[in-house]
Amino acid sequence: MTVTRYVEVVLTIPDNEAETALTTLRRLGVHVDELRRSDLYRIEVEPEREGTLLETLREIETIYNPNKHALRLRSDVAPQPGEAWIDEPKTVDSARGPVHIAGRVLPGVWGLERLVAWQLSDSLGKPASAEVVARAAETLLCNPAFQRATTNSHIGPK
Helix, strand or coil: EEEEEEEEEEEEEHHHHHHHHHHHHHHHCCCCEEEEEEEEEEEEEHHHHHHHHHHHHHHCCCCCCCCCCEEEEEECCCCCCCCCEEEEECCCCCCCCEEEEEEEEEEEEEEEEEEEEEEEEECCCCCCCHHHHHHHHHHHCCCCCCCEEEEEECCCCC
């Protein structure tokens, strides 16, 4: 038996990708004042390994670099207001087994998916409206040919 946990990896240095996306969204007429991006990992972990999950991830250089990232466990299991999660839906079920990253086995981890979390804010620093988030996802942040956007007001494909 496993539990699902969400771990967020955020850049602590300027994020050129988010800045470029923000400029592009504005040019496309999407009214957003701040855009932040983070890697979000949905992890299936054995309950007895939960306590060491962050420590384990800090040792995986392809996920976390202490010189440029902050790492935190998120308590929410769905996008919050002003947020869109972008992932690539699985087309086939893969065999269940231990997760390997960078040639290492992650102890007690039986599933790991990477998503991109985009957080949009208005001029007052408040979460952008559901309409603005949806428009940003449809216009630029998500390619519906191979990705899915999940927002606070919309879960799953349209």
